[in-house]
Amino acid sequence: MAPIIRPRxxxxxxxxxxxxxxxxLDPADLILPMFVKETLSQPAPLSGLPGVVQHTLDSLLTAAREAVAAxxxxxxxxxxxxxxxxSGSQADDPDGILNRALRLLRDELGDETVIMADLCLDEFTSHGHCGVLDETGAVDNDATLERYASMAIAQARAGAHVLGLSGMMDGQVGVCREALDDHGFTDVVILGYTAKYAxxxxxxxxEAVDSELVGDRKTYQQDPANGREAMHELDLDLAEGADIVMVKPGLPYLDVLAEVATxxxxxxxxxxxSGEYAMIEFAAAAGAIDRERAIEESLIAFKRAGADAILTYWATEVATALNGGVR
Known part of the structure; x- marks a missing residue:
């Protein structure tokens, strides 16, 4: 007998x-990560991230305007x-490169877009870890929280709308929320990296941040084997006042993303x-996959799993295509 129910x-x-x-997908769902390097006189392409560059302040502003227009x-x-x-002293220095970049974009773009700052020490420390080290060489959680609080105030003063707490220190959301509120920055949003895996x-x-890291971050980033632990981290971040929560990476952790979203x-x-981006770019360059279809499918997977927004290096390109432009 012919089928009555035909999903086709x-x-x-x-x-x-x-x-x-x-x-x-909507362009407003997409967030563009951008790198700005203090010593550059012109943008520097990244071999591991085709199409992505380390920016100068001038090229950062140009690329930011392009993204906003898209x-x-x-x-x-x-x-x-x-x-x-x-100690990563440049992280909370008002004249540090990140805070200068934040001021530039806020001055030029105002509230036309949402300007976000990565709040972590790894780009600023000589050892490459996300926190302050103790005398044994281990990351000192509570000493690091003091640095994060100072960074939060500096980034808020520089004009960031959202602070991305990516260091995975216990108590980071609560400490930064208290510091922000005590200094009158009650409207600055905290994005808690709730489940950030090692x-x-x-x-x-x-390569993109010229990392100085020796060793790994397994003592503070989550173990890839653990899913339930992410829900415990979610409860803690919510209790401490996170306004938005994050699952990172994306595709390898769609199960965690779906559970957190629920x-x-x-x-x-x-x-x-970066590794997710690079896999698609290099596979497409080798002729193994259709680049545009793979990009779209990967982003749709995040939305299907429950993501409200996606940080992706393809943000401007995809937004332009969604608006009727050509990739």
């Missing part, structure tokens, strides 16, 4: 598929200073990290 009816034409699509929802800034030391997929990012009363974002 809803796949018959592009118009029909579009009409019944369960999730959609409808990208926000910009996440990472700073690479000329001088690094044990992942191999960060590899190309190390449980979270606040927006949930994910970060399509």
């Amino acid at each position: 009816r809803l796949r018959s034409t592009p118009a029909m598929r579009r009409l019944v699509s369960e999730v959609r 409808g990208v929802g926000g910009l996440m800034l990472f700073g690479i200073p000329e001088i690094r030391d044990e 992942s191999a997929f960060y590899g190309p990012f190390r 449980a979270s009363p606040v927006p949930v974002w994910t970060y399509q990290v």
Whole structure:
């Protein structure tokens, strides 16, 4: 007998598929990570991230304007200073490269977009870790929190709308929220990196920030084997006042993203990290996959899993395409 129920009816034409699509991408869902390096006189391409550069302040502003014109929802800034030391002193220096970049974008773009700052010490320390080291060489959680509080105030003063707490220190959300509120920055948003895993997929990012890291970050970033632990971290971040929460990386942790999205009363974002980006770019360059389709499919996967917004290095390109432009 011929089947009565035919799901293929809803796949018959592009118009029909579009009409019944369960999730959609929108330019406002996309956030562009950007790197600004203090010592550059011109943008520097990154071999591990084709199409991505370390910016000068001038090229950063140009690229930011392009992203805003394409409808990208926000910009996440990472700073690479000329001088690094044990405590990452440039991180909260008002004249440090990241804070100068934040001021520049806020002065030029105002509230036209959402300007975000990575709040972590790894780009600023001579040892490359996300915190202050104790006498044994281990990351001192509570001493690091003091540095994070100072960074939060500096980044808020520089004009950041959102602070991305990516260091995975216990108590980081609560300490930064208290510091911000005590200094009158009650409207500055805290993005808690709730589930940030100790992942191999960060590899190309190390080049992007000229990482000085020796060793690994397994004592503070989450173990890839653990999913339930992410829900414990979610409860803690919410209790400490996180306004938005994050799962990072993206594709290897879609199960965690889906569970966090189901449980979270606040927006949930994910970060399509450097290794995810590089895999698609290099596979496409080798002719192994269709680049545009793979990019779109990967982003749709995040939306299907429950992400409200996605940090991706393709943000401007995809936003332009969604608005009817050509990739």
